[in-house]
Amino acid sequence: MRGVNKKTVAVLLVVLPLVAVLIHHWNSYTVTTIDVLQGPDHLKVLLEERTQNMGHKNDHIPYHIKDSMSKSLANNGCVCEGDKPGINVPFVQLLFPQVSATQLHASFQDSDLQKAKEYRNKEYLSFRKRTYTAADSLILAEANSPLQYPTQGVEVDLTATMGTFNTAALVDGVQVKGEGEMHISFTSTSLASLNRQLEFVTYTNTRFHPNTADVVQFKAGIFQASFTIKIRHPPMPKFYNPGPKNEYNISTLVTIATKTFLRYDKLQDLINSIRQFYPTITIVIADDTEEPKPVTGPYIEHFIMPFGKGWFAGRNLAISQVATKYVLWVDDDFIFTSSTKLEKMVDILERTTLDLVGGAVREVTGYTATYRHIVSTDAGDEEGDCLHIRTGFHHVIEGFPNCVVADAVINFFMARSEKIRQVGFDPRLARVGHLAFFIDGLSSLHVGSCDDIIISHASKIKAMLPWGQSETDKTYSKFRYDASQGTLNEYDLYYFKNHFKCVTSD
Known part of the structure; x- marks a missing residue:
């Protein structure tokens, strides 16, 4: 019995330290928790709030929307419009091709349309939360007013290689050269007016290459900067029909x-x-x-x-x-x-x-x-x-x-x-x-x-x-x-x- 007890004590002396080491290892290992719920991207929200706050600094400066842009700016969303019907004669579509427009919701019965909208809105919101992050947010650099600048006028140049620039509106006191071209310049005696004008610059890609970017060169006096414009089709959401009864099982x-x-x-x-x-x-x-x-x-x-x-x-x-x-x-x-x-x-x-x-x-x-x-x-x-x-x-x-x-x-x-x-x-x-x-x-x-x-x-x-x-x-x-x-x-x-x-x- 005494020999058995000695063996038991020896085993315990070996096992207990090992158990203590394992317990210490387990307790010292910290497991972090992460939030992956489909909620708002907090960094994205902060960037959007910062952009909104910056966007109101020049609201007092008047501007005039160009006639060519007034129609698109007035609509709160896109509209599908087709050509007006012409003369209905054989082969008219081959001879005089026309653009047709189809309103997709028209295929639904009134009793089903509301359920379909609710389902689609739910899926679209989920898709947006999963796929759009802070990397898709607009980031604006604060305007830095130099201590001294030319009193006869300040000039800003934008240069691209895969698209052209234009303006949606014109600000009083700002001269614009190069609209519709890859190089556009703005001249004014007022930095505030220039910044206001830059809010209305538009970019249109003319050399399409998917999943690439155009590097725009920004120049004002001795100051130079570059920023990229993503060139791609937006990601396409893909939803699934929940069945004729819109069951979610x-x-x-x-x-x-x-x-x-x-x-x-x-x-x-x-x-x-x-x-x-x-x-x-x-x-x-x-x-x-x-x-x-x-x-x-x-x-x-x-x-x-x-x-x-x-x-x-x-x-x-x-x-x-x-x-x-x-x-x-x-x-x-x-x-x-x-x-x-x-x-x-x-x-x-x-x-x-x-x-x-x-x-x-x-x-x-x-x-x-x-x-x-x-x-x-x-x-x-x-x-x-x-x-x-x-x-x-x-x-x-x-x-x-x-x-x-x-x-x-x-x-x-x-x-x-x-x-x-x-x-x-x-x-x-x-x-x-x-x-x-x-x-x-x-x-x-x-x-x-x-x-x-x-x-x-x-x-x-x-x-x-x-x-x-x-x-x-x-x-x-x-x-x-x-x-x-x-x-x-x-x-x-x-x-x-x-x-x-x-x-x-x-």
Whole structure:
């Protein structure tokens, strides 16, 4: 007994310090919380308030709106106007082309129009909150009055290379030269009048090149400055029809997508589990089995692909057929449970600026994984850049204590359909691939992860045993893991596609 006690004491002397170190480490690790709710961008609000305050300093200086601009300035919004109908003769449109105008709301019944407007306004407001930030705000530099300046007049020049300048109004006492040209100049004896005139300068792009910028040179005496004008079409909002009854439920908001190959038994288990909790949700299946079997049932769309086309190609096909606002991606060997609450995923996507939110996958052993990662890059040299992949997350999401912001999550996630199609899945990853999608979306996807939304994984234990594998399991393993297939893996893709020369990961 005495020997046993000595062993117990020795074990405690070793274990207790280790526990104390772990507790200290956990307590010293600070987790920050971030607000990603779809509220106002505070920096954007501050910039707009500053611009408004600056904009009233010269209100006392009179101006005259030009006749050519009065009509557009008087309207509080755009108007679609067509040409007046002419003589109705054969081939008149070919001989004398006319502009037609269509009022889109005219196709709605009066009883449905108000609901349609309410739905569209709600979606548009959400879109604006997600996509417009302080980077889109106008920033004005305060006018700096020099201590001394020419008493015979002050001249301001603006020069562009991809567009022309004009004025919407003219201020008394200011001379303007170069309207409609790439170089415009203003001369006046009053700095205040000049600043007032500059408020009415317009720029029109004449050499269109999308996603670029014109650099405008601003010159006043010895003072010179430059600023950029973005040249692009504005981002197009894309909304989804909530259905004939304007219902806002899971079945009208979410489509479940998956890719299958050979494993029809596991696929059927997935479908059965989905139907237990979501009987009317649409399931889209991409299938590249050599001899496909029919997968039928209500709200099931089964798409057959060329044999062995691959994992990411199947993802692209499945995602391309989604007609709802959100898509839930699941593997074909997952199982829905009472913890697989899609409503929670929809709630966080509806209320935050996140584009994608992942859940957790529970193995039969009880181990649950979220596969949260932080991904970053370092600029390199001609040999390439550096890619860094670390387990972890950035911040906890305010209002959702079980959810965090990350860069990559597990293979169970819900996303905005348009955003996931925008990134896409590289079809060169035919057998194995995951992080490549999140790396492709690193600059455009806002990713979250919630560990209280859980889906189960079908047991792998039997298939891991040589005598427990079915012929289907053996064939599936051969196609997925056989290196002789000659397909690219993620690391090959990083080098050839992304200009990376090295990767670090934990």
